Amino acid sequence: MRRTAAVIGTAIFFVFVPCVVAGVIPWWISRWEFRLSFLGVELTRFVGAALILAGVAGLVDSFARFALQGLGTPAPIAPTQHLVVTGLYRYVRNPIYVAVVAVIFGQAVLFGDWRLFAYGAVFWLLCHLFVVGYEEPTLKESFAAKYEAFRINVPRWIPRLTAWRGDQ
Template sequence: MSKITAILGSALFFLVAPAMLAGVIPWSVTHWEFRPPFLALEATRLAGLALIIAGVPGLLDSFARFALQGLGTPAPIAPPRNLVVSGLYRYVRNPIYVAVVAVILGQAVLFADWHLLGYGALIWLFFQVFVVAYEEPMLRQNFGAEYESYCANVPRWLPRLTRAPSDRFDAG
């Protein structure tokens, strides 16, 4: 896949998946209207805002890396040719999923919406099942020892505080 095709494919998939999951659906639940804050503390809204601010750039960066370095898209129908291990991928194996859940949960906390909090938990559960049952086996099949080494050095969900120790995972 050419870089242009990968960029266009990633942009299209961004609109179909993360923008719907973390934008349109949360808006349809909350209409972005503020309710009384969780725990009656306005400061909780700052935590929600922080999750959104952390999630959106991470999501955009990860999508860009799929296109520019992976020469593919995050969509299962047009996967990358190269294993993406730079940027946030040095700290966590699934930064797109982590970012989507962070944005959803951030909105739940910002707008103090329990339904959205439950939706975020269900989305994370779906991602967990998808990653373990489909994505990781496919990556092992496609990238073999390179992916095994990556898994040994980078956690699935909770970002490590330092880069992966291998030089292979320190590029970019």
């Protein structure tokens, strides 16, 4: 896939998947109405805002790497030509899913809405099933030894404390 097509495809996927999953659906659930803060502590709202900002930054970075380095998209119908193991991928194998969940949980904390926590947990479970059942076998088939080294050294969900310095 050419770089221009990868960028356009990634941008389209970004609008239709993460923006819906982490924006439209949480809005539909909560209408982004502020409820009582969690544990009665208003400072928790700052934690929520920080999770949202970190998640959005992680999403943008990861999507850009898919298009510019991987020469593909996060969509299974137009996958990357190269395994992406830079940026946040040096810390966690699935930074896009982690970032989306961070945005959803951040909204839950910001707005004080337990329903968003439940939605985020269900979303994460579905991501886990998809990753284990489809993504990992597909990546193993497509990238063989490179993916195996990446898989062994970089955790699926909980980020490493130090960056993996493997094949980049």
